Amino acid sequence: MLKGYYNDRLLDGHDRVRLDRGWRPNLIVEGCNRLLAALMKGQPGLAGILYLAVGEGFREWDAALPLPQPAATRLAREILRRPIANEEIIFLDSAGLPAAAPTGRLQISIALTRADFPAGGFQPVREFGLFGGNATAEPGSGLLLNHVIHPRIDITPGLTLHRTLRLDFSQMFAAREEIPGLGAGLPVRSIDGVGEVYGPALAAAGVNTLHDFLAMNPLAPPAGIPAGKLREFRAKARMVMALTVGLTPFAALSHLSISDLLREDPQTLAAMAGTFTITADMASALQEELMPLQVALDERQLQQMTLGSLLQGA
Incomplete structure (x- = not known):
């Protein structure tokens, strides 16, 4: 079973940590299973992880966060789609350290600043997801692989959101x-x-x-x-x-x-x-x-x- 984790850290211009919520699990949705099956078959026109999409969500979520759903295919309110470069994805060994050879664990590391978002003052974000398959820069395109709904983070000038995601294919988590x-x-x-x-x-x-x-x-x-x-x-x-x-x-x-x-x-x-x-x-x-x-x-x-x-x- 594929498992996903993420860690959000908000740093100021002096690299001081303003927010660190620790490692948290995230929901792997059905689109990920379909993409894995398609890649194993060699389906043409499809690729692996291509974009990180970030969403604003809704103000009502600040009072009570909804649960992400396995059948989700897109974010509720996508406001940013950031392409993921090849060097931003690495393999990890069993100790969580970078590995040169392929392993059953991947890490994606992305930094986002206020300049990455549409013009305006502070930018609240409440959700994100990875997209792959036939995803393009068009919001909502491609296959959604995971979906995270999290407490609001306000991205203001001078702050950088360092978002790290880890995908574990190694079946470390046995069933009951x-x-x-x-x-x-x-x-x-x-x-x-x-x-x-x-x-x-x-x-x-x-x-x-x-x-x-x-x-x-x-x-x-x-x-x-x-x-x-x-x-x-x-x-x-x-x-x-x-x-x-x-x-x-x-x-x-x-x-x-x-x-x-x-x-x-x-x-x-x-x-x-x-x-x-x-x-x-x-x-x-x-x-x-x-x-x-x-x-x-x-x-x-x-x-x-x-x-x-x-x-x-x-």
Whole structure:
């Protein structure tokens, strides 16, 4: 699956950073897939990445940004189309450094100033996209490859917008993985709420692991455990053992306990990963996918379990 990222930095005339929003993911739209298929076939009259288009968007977006759509074919309000020179596109290696030989990663770097836009005062921009295929200087022409709708940036005289885009064809991002047997061997006391209150009764009934929990007869609860509590504990065991989550991109965070990972700020997690392929949005999504563990397991188990242990089981 092709993934895209971008970073916007606004610099003044003294190269001082006025804005840096960090690396963010962007939507690869359907036109990119069609162009890739056409290029693989050798369809005449088509080329790869040709233009960066920039759009003004709408003022209403300043209150609530709309989500870009996979079926989009053009920007909402394109105001600039900038041709991309061959030297502005480079290959990157797995460490994100320039590579001489072709790799599965591309970087496009473009600088825009107020002079690039139509005459006037400041210029607000709220969207952009790459165009290729049979694109020309005519607004809306060609195949839209990606679409980004972002918080407004005002480009005024003396400021330069340095926009960097990265396209990753290397399938670093695996689909959601089922983690076979996760938690099957965990002690029943790792389930939140079991502890010393119900643990001894379960052990006396031969229920020692989460697997035992699900294998037992729910119609014959062990003595001393209310039927409602037993159903609650079994539901939590199923939550743990049925967990599916995309873990592969987060190998750099393997040392973190699940407890620390769930508590940490997503921006901090993205910085800890040390790679542009992990963004704060992705870290936040991972935390949400792992939340069943926080609901089902007690804090001691969450501190003992690391992301690396989940990766090894995936």
